[in-house]
Structure formats: C-alpha cells, structure tokens
Amino acid sequence: MAIQDERTYLNFTEFFASCVVVDGIGQRRFGWDQVLQSNNLITFFESNVAVNAASFKYADSSARNKNFLTRYRTSNETALR
DSSP: OOOOOHHHHHHHHHHIIIIIIIIIITTTSSOHHHHHHOSOHHHHHHHHSOSSSOEEEEEOTTOOEEEEEHHHHHTSTTTTO
16 A cells, blocks of 8 residues: 555654554564554554553644644544545
C-alpha cells in the first residue's frame, strides 16, 4: 500500500518511528510478530501503545506541527490525515 499524500505519509512515518519502534518495540510492549499478524493496526496500537508516554510530531492540514499523545490520536480515524 502506498500513501499518496505527502503530509499523511510524513505523519505516518513520525507515528511509526516514535510510537511503534521506539515506544512499542523498544519498550517491549509488543513485538514485530504481533504487529505483522494484526488484522487491525489501529485497534492493535490503541491497546498496546503506552497511554500517556508516547507522542509524535503531527502536521495538521495547515502544515502546523503539533505533538499529540499516541493513544489519543489513534482513537481518532483521522489521526494521520
């Protein structure tokens, strides 16, 4: 799957690097095998990323950079758009 929109791509890249690799896998909250076997990544990340520990830089539609807590943002379907 390719992400065509550059802002969405960059937001996803930030989320993945900060919340999945550093917080999730780095802190042993889950492993690569669990990520790869998940049928629904949003649900998986809601359940497995730290509640208030992880955050990522997110560019909103006006291209302003903000930091959001991972758990809060993944519960919103438009989190990475």
